[in-house]
Amino acid sequence: MYHPFSPHQRARDGLFGLQAAYRLQRHVPAGHRDFWGRVRIGAAHTCWPWTGGLSQKGYGLFQYMTFTERAHRVAWELTRRCQIPRGMVVMHICDVRACCNPYHLRLGTLRENTLDMYQKGRGHDQRGESSNRAVLTWEQVRTLRATWAAGGVTKEQLAAQLGISRSHVHNILMGRYWREPQAARA
Numbered sequence: 399m400y401h402p403f404s405p406h407q408r409a410r411d412g413l414f415g416l417q418a419a420y421r422l423q424r425h426v427p428a429g430h431r432d433f434w435g436r437v438r439i440g441a442a443h444t445c446w447p448w449t450g451g452l453s454q455k456g457y458g459l460f461q462y463m464t465f466t467e468r469a470h471r472v473a474w475e476l477t478r479r480c481q482i483p484r485g486m487v488v489m490h491i492c493d494v495r496a497c498c499n500p501y502h503l504r505l506g507t508l509r510e511n512t513l514d515m516y517q518k519g520r521g522h523d524q525r526g527e528s529s530n531r532a533v534l535t536w537e538q539v540r541t542l543r544a545t546w547a548a549g550g551v552t553k554e555q556l557a558a559q560l561g562i563s564r565s566h567v568h569n570i571l572m573g574r575y576w577r578e579p580q581a582a583r584a
């Protein structure tokens with residue numbers, strides 16, 4: 399079985415994951431070391447908590463230079479050696495948000511993740527954070543639009559997923575916020 403943390407495997411992997419994902423080519427070696435140095439790596443069946451900072455929602459936050467990403471997403475990309483496909487999210491099988499064990503991470507759609515969250519009764523704990531002050535990224539906005547275009551999900555679910563209000567989701571989908579550069583030119 400592929401094990402990303404044997405010295406042998408690490409040497410063979412090189413730094414592909416971070417390089418592809420974040421285009422920090424010059425700084426990748428340090429970034430790669432920094433990342434796994436902050437994960438409490440254990441056995442394959444246990445959770446590997448992120449020992450660095452956490453987001454308000456309890457996800458590990460990997461900060462490197464000017465770049466910030468949720469740690470489990472970095473863990474997924476580093477170990478799968480590819481970027482998270484557009485429109486997909488990295489889900490925790492174990493429900494431990496700070497966990498970076500690649501065996502506990504799987505790819506899913508935003509819709510799957512939202513349903514999973516509701517089924518496990520976690521849909522409500524984000525209500526208080528539903529505010530337009532939430533900072534989104536372009537990646538999240540594009541995922542949001544792609545998910546909406548694919549159908550089968552409500553604006554409320556998308557809002558809960560991102561921790562923003564339904565009207566904010568609506569405005570993003572209408573193109574009032576987060577206008578794509580090419581759309582602005584057209």
Ligand SMILES: [Zn+2]
Pocket residue numbers: 444445446492493494497498499502
């Ligand atoms: Zn875990």
